[in-house]
Amino acid sequence: MRYRNQEVNMLYIGVDLGTSAVKLLLMDETGNIQKIVSREYPLNFPQPGWSEQNPEDWYRQSIEGLKELLEDCDRSRVAGISFGGQMHGLVILDKEDAVIRPAILWNDGRTGEETNYLNQVIGKEKLSAYTANIAFAGFTAPKVLWVKKNEPENFARIEKIMLPKDYLAYRLSGVFCTDVSDASGMLLFDVKNKCWSKEMMEICGVKESQLARIFESYEAVGTLKPELAAELGLSPSVKIAAGAGDNAAAAVGTGTVGDGSCNISLGTSGTIFISSKNFGVDQNNALHAFAHADGHFHLMGCMLSAASCNKWWMEEILKTGDYTKEQERIQKLGKNPVFFLPYLMGERSPHNNPNARGTFMGMTMDTTREDMTQAVLEGVSFALRDSFEVAKSLGIHIERTKICGGGAKSPLWKQMIADILNIKVDILESEEGPALGGAMLAAVACGEYATVEEAAARIVKVVDTVEPDPERAMLYEKQYQKFRQIYPTVKELFDVIQP
Numbered sequence: 001m002r003y004r005n006q007e008v009n010m011l012y013i014g015v016d017l018g019t020s021a022v023k024l025l026l027m028d029e030t031g032n033i034q035k036i037v038s039r040e041y042p043l044n045f046p047q048p049g050w051s052e053q054n055p056e057d058w059y060r061q062s063i064e065g066l067k068e069l070l071e072d073c074d075r076s077r078v079a080g081i082s083f084g085g086q087m088h089g090l091v092i093l094d095k096e097d098a099v100i101r102p103a104i105l106w107n108d109g110r111t112g113e114e115t116n117y118l119n120q121v122i123g124k125e126k127l128s129a130y131t132a133n134i135a136f137a138g139f140t141a142p143k144v145l146w147v148k149k150n151e152p153e154n155f156a157r158i159e160k161i162m163l164p165k166d167y168l169a170y171r172l173s174g175v176f177c178t179d180v181s182d183a184s185g186m187l188l189f190d191v192k193n194k195c196w197s198k199e200m201m202e203i204c205g206v207k208e209s210q211l212a213r214i215f216e217s218y219e220a221v222g223t224l225k226p227e228l229a230a231e232l233g234l235s236p237s238v239k240i241a242a243g244a245g246d247n248a249a250a251a252v253g254t255g256t257v258g259d260g261s262c263n264i265s266l267g268t269s270g271t272i273f274i275s276s277k278n279f280g281v282d283q284n285n286a287l288h289a290f291a292h293a294d295g296h297f298h299l300m301g302c303m304l305s306a307a308s309c310n311k312w313w314m315e316e317i318l319k320t321g322d323y324t325k326e327q328e329r330i331q332k333l334g335k336n337p338v339f340f341l342p343y344l345m346g347e348r349s350p351h352n353n354p355n356a357r358g359t360f361m362g363m364t365m366d367t368t369r370e371d372m373t374q375a376v377l378e379g380v381s382f383a384l385r386d387s388f389e390v391a392k393s394l395g396i397h398i399e400r401t402k403i404c405g406g407g408a409k410s411p412l413w414k415q416m417i418a419d420i421l422n423i424k425v426d427i428l429e430s431e432e433g434p435a436l437g438g439a440m441l442a443a444v445a446c447g448e449y450a451t452v453e454e455a456a457a458r459i460v461k462v463v464d465t466v467e468p469d470p471e472r473a474m475l476y477e478k479q480y481q482k483f484r485q486i487y488p489t490v491k492e493l494f495d496v497i498q499p
Contacts, residue, residue, distance in 0.1 A: 084434025301387020
C-alpha cells in the first residue's frame, strides 16, 4: 500500500543515535523536514583510550526527544520510525534483558591485543574470506573477545549482542533485529552472503542465538509496542524499520545510492563512501566492504579525525572559535610548503594504525599561522584522497561526489576537496545526514516509496556544484605525491614514540 495515494499525508521519523547526542527528525512524505530535536547524553572515559556510554541514556533521551518532536504534530499521521546509528558499539544483554555493562563504543581503543590476534594469528586473509574485512580496533568482534578475556563473568551472562541503534529498535518494538549495513561493521557478518559468519562466531565463542535477526535497512521489523505507543500518543500500528549504520544512513540522506555514487563526510571522523551494485573487496582491505542500506553494497574509507583536526587546531592551539576569519587569510592554494598528517587518534583507512599520530612537516622561519591552518585542512583532504585512490585501483571511476558534515560548511574546504581529488563536489539543499536517511528508510518501509533509490531521487536535491580548478588540481597533484610519501617514511617512529 502506498501512502501517497491516500488523502492523508503521512509523517516519518528518523532517529540519529550519535556519539554525543540523539538527533530526531520529522519528515513528511515529500521529504520536507517539519522539525528537528536534539538531546545530549554523557560520554565516559573510565580509562585512557576507553570510551563507553550507558544504553539507558540513549533510550531515555530518545523517548524524551520523541515527545518533544511530536508536541505540535498530528500524531495520527506518523506512519514509521527508523534509525541511523553510531556503528561498531558493543551492547550486551542478559536473559532478563538487562544491560550487563556499559556499551563499548566505536572510538574505544582497548582492543589492541584482540585486533592483533585476529589479524596476525587468525590472519587477514581468513578474516577477509569470512567477512570481507580485516580487524580494526573499533570493530565489534575484538570487543567481544576483550570481554571474554577480561570480564569472563559478564561474557557468561550474554544472551543478546546488539549494536547501539538496534538497542533502540529493540526497546521500541520488542524485536531483536539488526540491518545488513550496521552488521557489516561487526566482523561477525559475512557481507557477501548477508548472513552471520559461522567461522567468526566460533572464533569469538558466540552462538547464533545471541545475534540478532538480519533485515535489509528499509524493511519493517515490527511495530511500536502498545504501551510505548500510548505513552507517545502514537498508533500501535506505527512501523519500526531496521535502519542503518550512520554512514550508510547518511549516504541515503545525501542520495548516495545505486551504482558508482560517492559521498564525502567531513564530520568528527571523515569518510569517503562509494555505493555499488556489485560486491567488491580491495586487495589489501584498505577500505571497508560493507552492505549498503539500499539493498546493495558499498566501499568506505574511514579516517578517525577529520573536522575534529580543524576543531583541535582552532580551539586548542589557536584558542579561537572564529573559523571563518582564520580561513579568509589563506591564499596560496596548492603551494603550501607545510604538510600535516591528520592522525590525532590513530588511523583506520587506509593505514589501519592505531599508533599513528598527528604530524606537521616542512615548517621554516617563514611559516605563518595561515600556512599551518591551511596544512590542517589540506592534510585531511589528502588523507581522504588516499582512500579515493584505493577505490580507483579497483577500476571505480568517480567524477563527482556529494559532501556533508560540519566541515562541509566551509567554502574553502569544499574547494580544496574538489581540487585535491579533481572531481566535482555537489552541494545539497538539505544536509541532515543519518536522521534524514533514517526517515527516508522509514518511508520506504511503509510503502511511501518502492525503493530507497526512488526515495533519494525524489527527496534529495543538489543546489550547487563546486568545480575543480584545473591549474590548482595540477599543483595539488604534485603536493599529494609528496604527502603520500610522509607516512611510510615516519611510520616506524610512531611505534618508538608511544608512551
